[in-house]
Amino acid sequence: MAQKGGLVFLSIILILNCLAQVNNTSNLMPVPADLNANANIVRITNQFRVSIIGPANSRIYAEGSRFVRRLSNKTGIFLDKQGYITQKDSNIAAQLLLRVGRPGRLQLGEDESYSIETGKSQVTVSANTDLGAIHALETLLQLVITDADGYYFPGVSIHDNPRFAWRGLLLDVALHFMPVDVVKRTLDGMAAVKMNVLHLHLCNDQGFRVESKIFPRLQQVASDGLYYTQEEIRGIVKYAAQRGIRVVPEFVVPAHTTAILTAYPEFESVERDYHLQRYFGVFDPVMDPTNEKLYPFLEKLFGEMSALFPDQYFHIGGDENTGKDWNNTPHIKAFMKAHGMKSAADLQTYFNKRLLPIITKCGKTMIGWDEIFQPGLPKEVVIESWRGNESFYGSVKKGHPSVLAYGYYIDLIQPASYHYLNDPIPDSVILTADEKKLVLGGEATMWSEMVTHVTVDSRIWPRTAAIAERLWSPKTVNKVDDMYRRLDIMSLQLESLGLRHNSYKLPLMRQLANGWDTKALEVLVSVLEPLKIYERNEGDTMYTVFSPFTKLADVATPDQEVPRIFNKQVDEFLSKPSPGLEKEISQKLILWKENDAQFKLLLNNSPVLLEAASLSENLSSLAEAGLEAIQYIHDHKKAGSEWLQEKLAVANKAKQQGGRCEIQVVDAIQKLIQRAGD
């Protein structure tokens, strides 16, 4: 395999993919609530037309038109006689007939159900709202299948609706700004996997990212010029709405406000020279809740901002207040004492209580992170939980509608399987029926400390599709292997929308390799993942907003295919050795062993890769040890203890990071070594 394959790390996917082509009805992601196959097929030819029956509805006409273009682009069939679908496209004999009820309202709990029926010569979609119909179109694009005669829709009867009403993605555009086109293609991806909430994290210590006409210093002084104009915000909201996606803005207060205080230091707690924060982490600057001028400021600012976002919910952050600036300021300490407050948390509760009527006056419902969940918080306030199950079910049991973020932190480079198995209502938690209703859903959170607009797609996709399925599909849809099989297919579907989680790699590798030949780098990267959780940015001091995110750890992606499959093969081999598995494992080990010599040639021309030199050497030594182990196992011989100790030391050394990455096949090869010594 390795000798033949170009993009080595894709070879395995291919095998899975071939299997998967057997029947596209089993490839859907998220899996529908109810699907039955039938024997009908509807062919897609250049005569294929879409009709839409129901009340006039510009959104479904536009989405229907987009569907036709995507179908045409995917199949290469010229469907260009149907340009933009209008009310006139109502021929009930059309190959695809959409029967669409009322326009859906972009609000929590709206009907998103749909059904698809393949008949003898027609596919019929029925949906109570256009939001359901839009989901149906995404399902249909996934269903397209081929045979010798061309493309067709297979026979299905699908009745589908989501398990949770809040299926979100948090996109942090504050720590690293994301240009409008990134946001838009992210929305395309979300729509493809039936997510319906884009949570935009719009300000933090590093910048304030929305134009304010009332407080223009926010963008002038506190954004580095990296912000959305109000027109752009409206464009994003419109683009999202067109895809059935709500946009929930987050303006975090009172902490994480270095940017706001840089523009308007009069709201500071501690007097200092405020500048935009260039590092990432938790910092002391915080607004002064005892300053009565703060509230009119927030009322005006949030009034202006909330008017840009039609959604019912307005996120006020509220997280990670160190309290130090409050505790170190005499007049604030005095205020706390005078009001019987014992801690910064009490003062923040006071602040939140002052904030709530402001948000209410804006016509919005407040949502915030766990930290705002304090006694006395009105029950309509939504809690978004990032701190764990205890916190999450705590707020649910106190009657707060809650959104689960914990376990969906896609910035932490954990595998899709981890997120996939993170059920918002796990069996281990006992909730009443009413409490279950308060579990609104969840949000994948794309914090942007360690990503730029170039790499962000690879941190969101395809893993977020697994989270989307968790939030949409029945709880019983939870087989990890099948999820990965479908995720590989979904990855290509997402790519064809313009997402760059795959395609960003080779350009970045060519830059790293300082030339066109990236093969040795590809082989190495295919077994690497960036350091997980918060390890990469050790002590929060290694990276700033200006750091180069164009290095090994940026081209290495989470949840790598090659180690995942290799590790599985080793486990299978160790439980039941077979010549086939032995050969496959050995081929990979040979590839890795021999790769270092090729990799060293790259180093001559590319000092930036020097940080990967030890990884490449370690991988080579490790693979060599693995090959020797395989030989012992093959020969049914027991390795000597000296060999064993030596090779275990090799494995141990191979656990060291390099370029903020780790080799992902150490444990598996260590198992082979151990077995050789048993």
Added chain:
Amino acid sequence: MAQKGGLVFLSIILILNCLAQVNNTSNLMPVPADLNANANIVRITNQFRVSIIGPANSRIYAEGSRFVRRLSNKTGIFLDKQGYITQKDSNIAAQLLLRVGRPGRLQLGEDESYSIETGKSQVTVSANTDLGAIHALETLLQLVITDADGYYFPGVSIHDNPRFAWRGLLLDVALHFMPVDVVKRTLDGMAAVKMNVLHLHLCNDQGFRVESKIFPRLQQVASDGLYYTQEEIRGIVKYAAQRGIRVVPEFVVPAHTTAILTAYPEFESVERDYHLQRYFGVFDPVMDPTNEKLYPFLEKLFGEMSALFPDQYFHIGGDENTGKDWNNTPHIKAFMKAHGMKSAADLQTYFNKRLLPIITKCGKTMIGWDEIFQPGLPKEVVIESWRGNESFYGSVKKGHPSVLAYGYYIDLIQPASYHYLNDPIPDSVILTADEKKLVLGGEATMWSEMVTHVTVDSRIWPRTAAIAERLWSPKTVNKVDDMYRRLDIMSLQLESLGLRHNSYKLPLMRQLANGWDTKALEVLVSVLEPLKIYERNEGDTMYTVFSPFTKLADVATPDQEVPRIFNKQVDEFLSKPSPGLEKEISQKLILWKENDAQFKLLLNNSPVLLEAASLSENLSSLAEAGLEAIQYIHDHKKAGSEWLQEKLAVANKAKQQGGRCEIQVVDAIQKLIQRAGD
């Protein structure tokens, strides 16, 4: 090679690239007017800093900051202690010192010269204007080189300035709309190769692409929603200005105005039901120059539009008026007769004369295509020539400043060499010194009939870099082989700016192959080019704006590397056979011969590729014939005439198009076959 290489078509480039790494001073593109190497080097470490000396100048501070980020991203060196450069960054001991004179004016003929001197511990840039300094920064990024100790700037003394003042790229956003991010990354590419005019073709029969507040039906009715808001236009102009690039808008009148007439049919010549044109070509709709209400309309519209574009020049198109609608309309015929006009051309001259004071009133200088060059046209009007040398030098000799587009039509899929050798002042043309001054420069023209935002980069880049060099570098810099050597390197530099001329291919191939394995498709595509000139869209009837541009001809790029080098190798081999060449040629032929079996496997799963089946088969047969020919030549035997006829027929068959593409190695293999029969 083929057995090992992943991206087969890149293998050759690699070889060239390795050679090229010897000395980056010989890799520059465009080649500077004057360069001398010296023995100094200045190392790039995390202590590297940039200082800027001269009058306060926000543009060069911003470009200097962008330079630091790019240098950091390229080398992986953390230069993040220098965030945004300001006036405070004036330490004259900095590793890079920019001595910058006055802010350059964005106008034709402004001083763009610069010099670079590598000293013992410092690189010094000197420029009379920041525009020159910006060019110097691009040169410096190209100069970065490596050795065992890391990255450094080599020793150079460069004195550089452009040969022509107008170095443009026409981007047609009317026929297929191009989103803002495409325009911006195109500007990044232009700046990298020192181009300084973006000519935006903003309306045509297919759409009007700028928001008008005075005539909103233009975007509401005549754009399909695909237009730039005025804020976006201002953003594009600002982004361009930041890079020293002027933006010249084109609003074509009186023909190619179906879109305007769809919005405002009252200016029609012939009464008909106007709709946006979905096909491409030359159409009859034209404004009625005899309608006195037309001129106040144009005055208001152009007044509004010209205010958005600060550049001195305003392009009014003027091309491709069939005249039919005028000749078929009694009142227009009567007007022509009454005014002694003999032809539509006369009436258009009348129209232009009416238009000129309108443009002048806007404070602009008029520019238009050849067709507006008629007797009586004031001499300040600039002519852009697309019809050939005769037309171009005709206008020059009549005293008009002129811009050459003819020969730079990059939409026509011709090789870079063709454009590169198209000198605006060729030896064959005799011009006086004053006439030479009227040759302002040239423009690569990216007409967008056959491209979308996904493919457009691959039609612009890297070939446009060769045109940029033609317009910047001394006339004597004209060696095609060396241009191609440097173009391969430049292609990567352009890619690292975010341009997608390389990276769009694999995603599109994965979509075409309906899976991850694209190897057989890559091999085939590497020898294909789309049909050239206007052949692809036969009779202007095959494609509409809604057609899928996601097919074989879209993933095949102009000026393919593999055939160019193969053809050269065959020529060398035929003039002087050698075992090395024979082996290289044979390896490729074997690869192509055997590829068809692999390609057929793809077809099982991907009907969209059926249009390529004959190409793959023909390539296989052709390669087999080539191998037989090589064997005859190797054996010093003469093939029989029957064999010869049979194989020439194979070659002939291989000239047939498939999927609107042609095999580019037919002629070379035919030569081998011929030689075998000699």
